[in-house]
Amino acid sequence: MMKSYLLQTMKELALLGAIKNKIEISSLELSKKMKSSQQTSSRYLLELDKKGMITRELGIKKQLIQITSIGAEVLKEEFMQYQQIFELTDKIQFTGRIISGMGEGRYYTEQNGYVNQFKEKLGFVPYPGTLNVEIEHIERNKLRLLKNHNAIIIEEFETKNRTFGGVRSFHAKIGNVEGAIVLPLRSHYSNILEFISHHFLREKLNLEDGDEVKVVIYLSE
Amino acid sequence: MMKSYLLQTMKELALLGAIKNKIEISSLELSKKMKSSQQTSSRYLLELDKKGMITRELGIKKQLIQITSIGAEVLKEEFMQYQQIFELTDKIQFTGRIISGMGEGRYYTEQNGYVNQFKEKLGFVPYPGTLNVEIEHIERNKLRLLKNHNAIIIEEFETKNRTFGGVRSFHAKIGNVEGAIVLPLRSHYSNILEFISHHFLREKLNLEDGDEVKVVIYLSE
C-alpha cells in the first residue's frame, strides 16, 4: 500500500503537469510546495523512483521528473475514490458473501400482490426466491445512505389469509445481472441484502454460499 | 496543513458515508481499512476530533462518527485538485506577479496586422499594451502543457518596413476580466505571460507592479 506522504508528493507533481510531461523541479522547490525541507523532498523523490512511480533524469542542474503509468494509475485510483464521495452518489457499492436464507424468500416472491408490483415498478418478474448477501459489518454504515433516498415503494396488500407488508426497493446489480434489492419497511437495519432478479442467480453466476460478490445499488431511478 | 495520514483517514470515513451521516465504526474496523493497528486508528480519530474535522459520540459500545463541515471542506479541496489533474484539463491556472514590460507591448498591439486578427480570432480589439505577469518559477512546468494544445494562431504579416512574427494565443482571464495570453512563436520558454484585453487592466483591476494575480488559461476554444 502506498504511503500517504508519497501519494501527496505525486499529486503535487501531477498538478504541475508531470503525468503528461517531464517537469523540471528541484528538491528545494518541491519542498516549498510540500511545506517540508529540501532533504525530505529529496528522500520522497528517491522513494517514488525506487517504487517505479516516477522516472528521473538528473542533469547537472535540475532534475526532470515524469510520473510513470504505474504512478498515474495510483493517482487515478485515488481520484475515483473522491468521485465516489462527491460525484457518484447515485450508486453505492457493497461487498458481501452469499448466504442461505431460510427459504421464506421464495414464499414472498411468489405472492401475486408482490409479483404484479415488481413487474410494473421494477420491470421484471422475479425468479422465485431471494439471493441473500451478507455484507461486511463495516459496510452497514452505507445502508444509512439508502434511508435518505427515494426508494421504489412496493405497497402492502392483503390476501384473504393475511397482510403482506410494504417494501422499499432499489434497482441493483450483481456481477452483470440486473435486479433489485428489497428492504422490508418494517424491519431494523440488517446486514443482509435481499436481491431479486428475473434470473436464477445461483446458477447464472455459479454462486455458492460463502462466495464474495459485489452489489451495486442504484439510488436514482 | 493537514497531515497526509489524517487526510487518508477522513477519506475512508467519507467513503463509508460519514459526510452525510453518523457512521458506526470501531477503531479496530477502521484499522483494517487503513491497514494499521487498532491503536493507530484510535490515535488518528483522536487527532481528527481535536482538529475539529470529525465529531464523535462515544457510546458504551461503538462510536458514532461524522465528518464536520470543516472536514468536508478539506476533502472537497483535495477532490478539486484531483479534478484539476484528470478532468479540468481544459484550463490551467497560474499564479504570478505584475511586472512592467519595456513598453514594446504597446507597439505590437497597435499594429493593424495584429489588431485585425485579434478582433477576428479572439473577438476583441486589445487595449494598447500588454499586461505582463511573471509566474512563479516552478509553474513554468505548466507552460509545457500549453505547448501540446491547439492554440489560436495569429499569423505573421508584413508591413513595408518589417515582418511581424506569428503568435500562439489562448483565451484567458485575470480576475474576472476576459482576454487572452499571447505567446510569440519564435521564442523560448519564458517566465512571463503577456496578457491582452479590451480593457485597461491596471486601472480596471487597480493593479500595481508586484501585485499577485491569478491567470486562468483556457485550452479549448
Place this chain on the structure above:
DNA sequence: ATTACTAGTAAGCGAGTAT
C-alpha cells in the same frame, strides 16, 4: 546552483494492558 549522505532528534507505530 544542485542532490543526497550522515547523524542526531522528533514523530509515528503497535504490543501490552488498564479501564
Place this chain on the structure above:
DNA sequence: TATACTCGCTTACTAGTAA
C-alpha cells in the same frame, strides 16, 4: 466486547555538509 494509555522500537525529519 470497546477506547485509549504507556512504553520500547522503528520510521521520518531536518541541520550540516560532501560531492
